[in-house]
Amino acid sequence: MGTFIVRRILIAMSVALTISIVSFMLLHLSGDLATSIAGPEATAEQVEQIRTDYGLDRPIVNQYLDWLGGALTFDFGRSYYYQSTVVDLIVDRMPITLTLGGLALALAISISIPLGVLAALKRDTWIDRLALLFAVVGQAMPSFWFGLTLIVVFAVTLQWLPAAGSDGWQHFVLPAIALGYYATPAMMRLTRTGMLEVLESDYIRTARAKGLRTGSVIFKHALRNAIIPVVALAAVELGFMLGGSVVIESVFSLNGLGQLAWDAISRNDYPVVQAVVLIIALFYIVLTLLADVANAALDPRIRTR
Amino acid sequence: MSRLEVNNLLEVKNLRVDLPVEAGTLHAVRGIDFHVERGEMLCLVGESGCGKSMTSLALMGLLPRKARLKADRLQFDGIDLTTLSERRRSDLRGARMSMIFQEPMTALNPAYTLGNQLCEGLIRHRGVSRQEARERAIYLLERVGISAARDRLDQYPHQLSGGLRQRVMIAMALMCEPDLIIADEPTTALDVTIQAQILRLLRELQQEFGTAVIFITHDLGVVARIADRVAVMYAGEVIESAPTPTLYANPGHPYTRGLLSCIPAPGKTPPGSRLQAIPGVVPSLVGHVEGCAFRNRCPQAQPICERTPPLMSLSGDHRARCHYADRPVSAPPQPETIS
Numbered sequence: 001m002g003t004f005i006v007r008r009i010l011i012a013m014s015v016a017l018t019i020s021i022v023s024f025m026l027l028h029l030s031g032d033l034a035t036s037i038a039g040p041e042a043t044a045e046q047v048e049q050i051r052t053d054y055g056l057d058r059p060i061v062n063q064y065l066d067w068l069g070g071a072l073t074f075d076f077g078r079s080y081y082y083q084s085t086v087v088d089l090i091v092d093r094m095p096i097t098l099t100l101g102g103l104a105l106a107l108a109i110s111i112s113i114p115l116g117v118l119a120a121l122k123r124d125t126w127i128d129r130l131a132l133l134f135a136v137v138g139q140a141m142p143s144f145w146f147g148l149t150l151i152v153v154f155a156v157t158l159q160w161l162p163a164a165g166s167d168g169w170q171h172f173v174l175p176a177i178a179l180g181y182y183a184t185p186a187m188m189r190l191t192r193t194g195m196l197e198v199l200e201s202d203y204i205r206t207a208r209a210k211g212l213r214t215g216s217v218i219f220k221h222a223l224r225n226a227i228i229p230v231v232a233l234a235a236v237e238l239g240f241m242l243g244g245s246v247v248i249e250s251v252f253s254l255n256g257l258g259q260l261a262w263d264a265i266s267r268n269d270y271p272v273v274q275a276v277v278l279i280i281a282l283f284y285i286v287l288t289l290l291a292d293v294a295n296a297a298l299d300p301r302i303r304t305r
Numbered sequence: 306m307s308r309l310e311v312n313n314l315l316e317v318k319n320l321r322v323d324l325p326v327e328a329g330t331l332h333a334v335r336g337i338d339f340h341v342e343r344g345e346m347l348c349l350v351g352e353s354g355c356g357k358s359m360t361s362l363a364l365m366g367l368l369p370r371k372a373r374l375k376a377d378r379l380q381f382d383g384i385d386l387t388t389l390s391e392r393r394r395s396d397l398r399g400a401r402m403s404m405i406f407q408e409p410m411t412a413l414n415p416a417y418t419l420g421n422q423l424c425e426g427l428i429r430h431r432g433v434s435r436q437e438a439r440e441r442a443i444y445l446l447e448r449v450g451i452s453a454a455r456d457r458l459d460q461y462p463h464q465l466s467g468g469l470r471q472r473v474m475i476a477m478a479l480m481c482e483p484d485l486i487i488a489d490e491p492t493t494a495l496d497v498t499i500q501a502q503i504l505r506l507l508r509e510l511q512q513e514f515g516t517a518v519i520f521i522t523h524d525l526g527v528v529a530r531i532a533d534r535v536a537v538m539y540a541g542e543v544i545e546s547a548p549t550p551t552l553y554a555n556p557g558h559p560y561t562r563g564l565l566s567c568i569p570a571p572g573k574t575p576p577g578s579r580l581q582a583i584p585g586v587v588p589s590l591v592g593h594v595e596g597c598a599f600r601n602r603c604p605q606a607q608p609i610c611e612r613t614p615p616l617m618s619l620s621g622d623h624r625a626r627c628h629y630a631d632r633p634v635s636a637p638p639q640p641e642t643i644s
Contacts, residue, residue, distance in 0.1 A: 208395075209365060224414075
């Protein structure tokens, strides 16, 4: 298990490095940064001034190595727009996105797995069909529209919960539901298929032949095996929710990382863009790593291979 | 041979298992009678699809959900299994009757250690501590010939070969000292050398622990010989049952004779000669089956075979379901020596 984790961490680090190189290059290939920072009305001298001030005239490899050196010590430079460092901005916004993503995932897991197990156990009954309907609606409905519907119903009409802002836990309920519902169908259906497959397997028959109680057969013997692919999916879904919560964050006016990235892109705030891209990539990498470790913990065939 | 029914561990009368299929109803088991005495080994022999596995699942209460079971009597140690609730049934399973399956590679849960899977049944049924259960598991693993048993408890199924896994399954079946073990083709998926070891082991354990065994196989040649009695199944019926020596010496049903003549005998069957086979195929069991199910393949079929033959008693415990069981039309094959 130890060497397994070390090997995975080394792979994860090389992936992170590759992503940082690719994103840095893409940003610099997307056009002349000095021109876009200076704006359309700037003179040629002003553009040249910005180019030398920001060090954009130096070879791109040197620029990257400088940036990497800073990044390794958590120094991502200063924002071009806000009067603060990039790190401060991210530290400021991250808790909101993490809270939202964490809540949404917790919600998605606590609904999708029991529902998937139930649908599999009650296969081809009305319960199964209802669960399927719930999944299809979740997959088909755009998350911004669902978010707006929630606002109309629970914030405007019933006035149970606030529509915007991020001051207290109440502000996270509706966005977490909107984001969590989006992640639920895939996990639910994977749980259902996994359970159906596992329940047919020989070792479930063995477990029943031992006279084990139904709960033990379903939860100890079946779910443990059916859940393995769901864990990997959950990690990807969380990565998506952290990186891709831009829509939900703007619907509910939550000042999170997604909102920051969106603003930074529209304001040509390159140090912020670069840093947020890296942070989100790191989220994905760490989550994939955690999913691998969790899979290995669940499936002995992986860890002893 | 005692036929006092109170002494029988298992009594089966007119057991039927029907499975709904697309084309209608599949009569997988069509009214079979048999009994198992305490501590004896009964061998259930038949081709694939003859209903032998369905019979074993019916006894264990593990039939597929859609299957329908009917029986005039299905009694285990005086307990009526047909009216038993699922909960009471699960109290019996693994505790008083346990099962060994055909496929050792997939019959163990890949996610749990052998120790965990060996112990859980005993803990469930007897309420013993994990430590006591582990001691019993180690004892039984050693008994079934697994070395370094204590270390094996912490291993996972994928770290073991098929033969070892089947030994683990046997140990698992013995954990609660059941009165009856149903072994459904436990050696079919294994190499021939391993097969012989496992067979010998099962026979030894059966005699040592006094456990009754229903051994299910398609192999009338080698495997069935270890049993005390043999019941031959064909198309969902028991067509002949007898003590093992009687069956081999004096088979009463043409199907049994056919099966026996299919077995090549070392030293007797000339090298390069064609092996015997029973011509034709097993009839479909979907829908109503009338008359003797074997008549289309039977070398001595007569018009009377259109009618369902009665179960004829030949001698003592020897019965065969054939109109001609007591007066064979063709001479029986050479009796073979029984070890």
